[in-house]
Amino acid sequence: MSSLPYVPLDRRGWHLAMGLRPLDESKWFEVDARRDSELVLKKKLVNEERDVVVAIRETGAAPSAELLGLVVENLATYHPGVPLDIVEGEHPIVQASLLVQEDLCVLVHDEKWRLEAACVCFPSRWNLLSKLGATLDDIHAPVPGYDQELSRPTNAFFDRLKPERSFWRLNWTLLDDADLHQPSGRREGLESDPDQWFFRIERQTVRKLPETRAAVFSIRTYVASLEQMMNESADFVENLLLALDSAPVATKAYKGWVGVAQQLRAALA
Numbered sequence: 001m002s003s004l005p006y007v008p009l010d011r012r013g014w015h016l017a018m019g020l021r022p023l024d025e026s027k028w029f030e031v032d033a034r035r036d037s038e039l040v041l042k043k044k045l046v047n048e049e050r051d052v053v054v055a056i057r058e059t060g061a062a063p064s065a066e067l068l069g070l071v072v073e074n075l076a077t078y079h080p081g082v083p084l085d086i087v088e089g090e091h092p093i094v095q096a097s098l099l100v101q102e103d104l105c106v107l108v109h110d111e112k113w114r115l116e117a118a119c120v121c122f123p124s125r126w127n128l129l130s131k132l133g134a135t136l137d138d139i140h141a142p143v144p145g146y147d148q149e150l151s152r153p154t155n156a157f158f159d160r161l162k163p164e165r166s167f168w169r170l171n172w173t174l175l176d177d178a179d180l181h182q183p184s185g186r187r188e189g190l191e192s193d194p195d196q197w198f199f200r201i202e203r204q205t206v207r208k209l210p211e212t213r214a215a216v217f218s219i220r221t222y223v224a225s226l227e228q229m230m231n232e233s234a235d236f237v238e239n240l241l242l243a244l245d246s247a248p249v250a251t252k253a254y255k256g257w258v259g260v261a262q263q264l265r266a267a268l269a
């Protein structure tokens with residue numbers, strides 16, 4: 001593990017926001033030194049825990065095939081040294097996901113946007129199968145404040161999305177486990193001591209497919225130890241404590257941050 005490419009802590013404290021920024025297509029995927037090991041892990045999870053990491057409905061087939069074509073083209077253009085080993089006979093959402101370190105989801109619009117195909121090997125304590133066929137609102141039902149603050153803008157954003165303009169955003173949390181694959185185990189607080197905690201970020205992108213008009217959501221997960229983050233930046237712990245203190249009670253419970261600021265302060269003292 002090495003340091004993270006992004007530290008999405010806000011100096012003004014915690015707030016719930018869409019936080020979308022324009023994405024250049026050359027930056028759709030990020031390739032780094034962990035590519036080989038992460039792709040080996042993804043392949044193992046697809047083989048051994050397929051029901052946990054792959055979720056597909058028939059409607060997702062055509063957009064997944066279109067997505068695979070774009071992933072191959074994007075890697076060949078912007079990451080030309082990267083091997084393109086396509087797993088024959090697989091569903092295209094799995095083939096595409098096994099080419100990049102990102103997890104991939106396809107959403108299709110009928111009367112609403114719904115999750116129709118996904119290969120998510122590195123979820124941050126949520127259950128993929130329970131989200132299959134769900135709308136954006138249903139997917140986000142456990143997220144405190146989403147309904148009041150993000151539902152309307154997020155649905156409108158998906159409705160207006162155009163193939164020429166893609167976007168990205170960041171999420172972060174603290175966990176007491178460094179594993180990338182964490183499909184379950186949401187808790188209100190953290191076990192162990194802060195020297196065993198990890199700062200985990202997700203870089204997410206949203207892109208519309210030109211042919212099938214489906215939307216693609218990618219999630220790239222990076223993890224570093226809290227200790228490493230604190231050693232690298234003097235501001236880190238200050239901004240982290242501010243976020244932990246200023247988050248609403250319901251957000252703290254949802255994110256597993258109950259009592260966490262106190263634990264951290266005690267450890268620092």
Ligand code: HEM
Pocket residue numbers: 016017018019020105107115125126127131139140142143150154157171172173206217255
């Ligand atoms: C602009 C688009 C989106 C926004 C603004 C958004 C926002 C959020 C936020 C704020 C959270 C809470 C997580 C946290 O703070 O750590 C969340 C969780 C989540 N989001 Fe999104 N999201 C978007 C798109 C999507 C899409 C397209 C999917 C499709 C799979 C998705 C799947 C999830 C899941 C599975 C969770 C965890 C829910 C749970 O705990 O059960 N999001 N999202």
